[in-house]
Amino acid sequence: MANAVPPMVSGGMPVLGHVVEMLRDRDGLFKRGYAEHGDLFSIKLASQMVAVITGAEHNRLFYTETDKTLNMQDGYAFLKASIGEVLFTSSPEDYYNQRPLLQEIFKRERMVGYVEAMNVEVQRWLDSLGDSGEIDITKEMLRLTQYVAGRAFIGSRYAEELGEGFWQEYTAISASLDFVLPPNLPLPKFIRRDRAKQKITATLTKIIEERRQHPDQYDDLITILLTTPLKDGTFLPDEMIVTLFMGLIFAGHETTAGQAAWLIALLLQHPDTLARVQTEIDQHVVQHIDGHVLRSLEHIYWAIDETTRLRPSADTQIRTLEAPLQFGAYEIPAGWRVMVSGATSHYLPETFADPEQFDPLRYSPERAEGKNPFAIIGFGGGVHKCTGMNFAKNEMAVITALLFQQFDVELLSRDIHVVSGNGANHPSEVRVYYKRRARTDAANHAYAVGSVE
Ligand code: HEM
Known part of the structure; x- marks a missing residue:
């Protein structure tokens, strides 16, 4: 058994294998694979063999x-x-450099400024809502996280500096992502992508130039990229600063919004x-939110962790094997791909009691479920674990705290x-x-403070 490859899940089609099901219902495919074969099984995506792994121990090996x-x-x-x-899309040598x-x-000290940017943008969003109305939270979060990223990384003049079209251009790039087609085909979406890249490059190049000319006036992401030496002592060239900025936005924007x-x-x-x-918010959130207040919002952070488990934005990650690797009883050959799977790892009853239930109290100190750092894969693991995780969690906490502090909200969508x-x-609508909500005097004061820039 030592050198056997993992058994294949049922339902593959001739030639395409599991491609269609993978695109339509990845969760269903992975859950069936787990039910049929346990924590290691394979799927076939056209000619590519893929091993799907489940559980903290296999996940640990994947990340290490x-x-x-x-x-x-x-x-x-x-x-x-x-x-x-750039970074995780480039070679390991470039990445470590x-x-x-x-x-x-x-770094920790920068989080204070990021949380301040979150406060300002979330409050601006809430102020724009009026006293009552209907909205689609999925859409609102997409826009709000753009504004937060703009203010946190470019500064208070981000709207003027990035310009009206920036996020539309970014959306054209994001919409061009394609796992199957060669990226240089003359398709409309690829043509739009290339135009959008040119425009974004021109915008960011101007911003870089401004920071370079007046370094004392800025302390933002672009300044960090201009002034922080790489491991080999050199500095990132301008075109790479543009790429890195785009890479960060890609990694952090739709993930956080969803x-x-x-x-x-x-x-x-x-x-x-x-x-x-709500009780926690009413108790602790009177002034606008800083690190001290964030630390008191434990129920919100447990709910964030439970959301990462049950509805991960990044429910899987993939690698390619360059040499054979033993996973438990199976040896996975070089050339295969390996995937971690939230659809199965996050539902193991031995790790999470009653795993289908949304139950944030499972992370309370009394229960302390899922403590193993590789049990939940929603932010990855190991060296490449999401560096923006605290940024994202704090942003979600600020949004939740200020929204429910100031509004009563009723869910209208059913399915x-x-x-x-x-x-x-991301969720559907x-x-x-x-x-x-009726404002207390203290809260009224807080809104005024929070709104001031
Ligand atoms: C809920 C929101 C987020 C989720 C679910 C998420 C998820 C992930 C995951 C799963 C990885 C690992 C990818 C892999 O191993 O293949 C990752 C890496 C990364 N994320 Fe996030 N992310 C989020 C927010 C952010 C934010 C806000 C930023 C930055 C502003 C960010 C920046 C990054 C970066 C730079 C990496 C690569 C780290 C490295 O290679 O060392 N992420 N993220």
Whole structure:
């Protein structure tokens, strides 16, 4: 048995194998594979063999072998044509050379400024809602996370500097992502992508030039990229600064928007949890939110973790094997791909009691479920674990805290389901009715403080 390859899940079609099902219902395919064969099985995507793994121990091997026997870039090849070669889409040598930039961008001291940007943008969004109305949270989160990223990374003049069309251009690039077609075919979406890239490059080049001319006036992402040396002592060339900026937006934007929308939807679907969250907010959120307040919002952070488990934006990650690797009883051959699977790992009853239930209290100290860092794969693991995770979690916490502090919200959508996007999964429409809550004097004061720029 030692050298056997993992058994294949049922239902493959001639030639295409599991391609169609993979595109239509990845969750269903992975759950069936697990039911048939357990924590290691294979699927066939046309001529490509893929091993799908489940459970913290297999996941640990996946993440610790990344950049060794497991190659990460191949899985992100589809990103190179749209965004370029940087960080996790480039070679391990380039990645480790560029890593000091990630450490500088996400170092703890910078989070204070990022949280401030979150406060300002979330409050601006809430102020724009009026006293009552109906909105689709899924759409709203997409826009809100753009504004937060703009303010956090470019500064308070981001709207003027990035310009009206920036996010439309970005959307054209994101919509061009294609896992199947060669990226240089003369298709309308690829032509739009190339035009959008040119425009974005021109915009960012201007911003870089401005920072270079007046370095003392800025302390933003672009300044960090201009002034932080790489591991080899050199600096990132301008064209790579554009690519890295785009890579960060790709990694952080749709992922956070989707997860934030699911978080609000799940809270509205679970009144008991929402009541605990509401009590916590009413107790702690009187002034605008800083690190101290964030640390007191434990029910919100448990709900965020539970959303990552049940509705991950990034429900799978993929690598290519460069040499044979033993996973449990099976040896996976070189050339195969390996995938981690939230659809199965996140539902193991030995790790998560009653795993189908939305139950944020499972992360409370008394229960402490899912403590193993490889049990939940929604933010990845190991060296490449999401460097923006705290940014994303804090952003979701600020959104939730300020929204429910200021509004009563009622869920109108009944059938909310997962939509697989290009960059990340997100919920279908989350239509809500909202009504402004009566303000206390303290809260009135807080709104005024929070709104001031
Ligand atoms: C809920 C929101 C987010 C989710 C679900 C998410 C998910 C992930 C996952 C799964 C990975 C690992 C990919 C792999 O191993 O193949 C990753 C990496 C990464 N994420 Fe996030 N992410 C989120 C938000 C963000 C934000 C807000 C940023 C930045 C602003 C960001 C920046 C990055 C970067 C730079 C990496 C690559 C790290 C490396 O290769 O060392 N992410 N993210």
